[in-house]
Amino acid sequence: MEILQFDFMQRALLAALLIGLSAPAVGIYLVQRRLALIGDGMGHVALTGVGIGLLTRSGPVWTALVCTVVGAVLIEFMRAKGRTSSDVALAVMFYGGIAGGVVLLAKAPGSTPANLNAYLFGSITSTTPGDLVVFAVLAVVVLAVALGMSRVFFTVGADEEYATAAGLPVLALNIVLAVMVAVTVVVSMRVVGLLLVSALMIVPVAVAQRVGRSFAGTVATAMVVGVLVSVGGVFTSFYADTPSGATIVLAAIAVFVLTAAGTALRARMRGPHNEAEDHLHAHGPTCGHRAVPHEDHVDYLHDGHRHAPHGAHYDEHFAEDDEEHVAGGPGPGGPAAQGRRSS
Ligand SMILES: [Zn+2]
Numbered sequence: 001m002e003i004l005q006f007d008f009m010q011r012a013l014l015a016a017l018l019i020g021l022s023a024p025a026v027g028i029y030l031v032q033r034r035l036a037l038i039g040d041g042m043g044h045v046a047l048t049g050v051g052i053g054l055l056t057r058s059g060p061v062w063t064a065l066v067c068t069v070v071g072a073v074l075i076e077f078m079r080a081k082g083r084t085s086s087d088v089a090l091a092v093m094f095y096g097g098i099a100g101g102v103v104l105l106a107k108a109p110g111s112t113p114a115n116l117n118a119y120l121f122g123s124i125t126s127t128t129p130g131d132l133v134v135f136a137v138l139a140v141v142v143l144a145v146a147l148g149m150s151r152v153f154f155t156v157g158a159d160e161e162y163a164t165a166a167g168l169p170v171l172a173l174n175i176v177l178a179v180m181v182a183v184t185v186v187v188s189m190r191v192v193g194l195l196l197v198s199a200l201m202i203v204p205v206a207v208a209q210r211v212g213r214s215f216a217g218t219v220a221t222a223m224v225v226g227v228l229v230s231v232g233g234v235f236t237s238f239y240a241d242t243p244s245g246a247t248i249v250l251a252a253i254a255v256f257v258l259t260a261a262g263t264a265l266r267a268r269m270r271g272p273h274n275e276a277e278d279h280l281h282a283h284g285p286t287c288g289h290r291a292v293p294h295e296d297h298v299d300y301l302h303d304g305h306r307h308a309p310h311g312a313h314y315d316e317h318f319a320e321d322d323e324e325h326v327a328g329g330p331g332p333g334g335p336a337a338q339g340r341r342s343s
């Protein structure tokens with residue numbers, strides 16, 4: 001293809017591939033924890049790192065990485081404290097991040113408004129060969145951790161109290177997740193831009209949740225959607241001469257709207273969808289609950305209910321011969337009932 005003759009396009013497409021795979025793989029845990037906006041805040045913090053890098057003429061990728069990782073760890077400690085004041089502290093940190101970045105960039109030698117625009121909204125010409133090597137290493141590490149430890153991250157996201165009682169290092173795991181978000185923000189900043197980074201972590205996951213039948217299926221679908229919209233967005237950006245990040249995000253939103261319309265239509269034809277309320281336990285082949293085949297998937301018998309994994313939550317399923325289970329209500333309780341959260 002003609003456009004592949006351009007070195008910058010080859011780099012932009014490779015970067016898009018890396019982002020498309022890693023951003024949703026991390027984003028699914030943010031969606032599960034209802035922290036969809038944290039990535040957005042980290043993008044703001046990263047801008048100060050970029051400003052420091054340009055001002056001191058060190059690589060902006062490295063300074064952005066240091067700033068964002070430090071920010072991520074601070075955010076996680078504040079969240080762990082769980083006070084209302086931490087909400088305001090986060091907001092102050094995010095505003096400070098973007099304001100500091102804008103001021104530092106304005107003072108950096110040779111910096112122009114176009115330069116700031118490229119950092120905020122992405123540009124296909126901005127990925128250097130050096131960046132690409134760093135991005136590839138970081139993305140592979142993030143993917144390996146996010147996919148390799150998915151069961152643990154899922155359990156912590158489902159219920160922190162239960163995870164703590166089960167002996168999982170919840171704070172450490174949350175910090176690892178926050179650092180992965182920070183790294184993803186930096187890997188995505190060239191092509192997607194810091195103001196839009198978060199969308200690529202969240203929107204493909206939102207699409208996948210509507211069609212995924214299991215957690216693993218949802219992750220895989222989100223990654224496919226992520227790659228399609230990021231690579232497709234870079235192509236479109238080249239031909240339409242538009243900022244790449246905004247193009248990618250619009251493509252993702254278009255896919256989301258179409259999927260939402262399609263699944264809403266299908267749900268109307270199929271009847272209601274019952275999400276298990278406040279489900280605090282991750283079912284699996286070794287969890288001890290009996291697995292029962294049901295149509296094209298398995299249900300787990302859990303406190304008198306049938307639970308089927310659906311995206312990042314569980315659905316209540318019913319079978320014709322199952323009336324007595326459903327009528328029986330919750331039993332004395334497995335691990336989930338004991339860890340029930342009051343929220
Ligand atoms: Zn179970």
Ligand SMILES: [Zn+2]
Nearest residue numbers: 294299308317
């Ligand atoms: Zn079922």
Ligand SMILES: [Zn+2]
Nearest residue numbers: 300302307314
């Ligand atoms: Zn269950």
Ligand SMILES: [Zn+2]
Nearest residue numbers: 275310314315
């Ligand atoms: Zn569901």
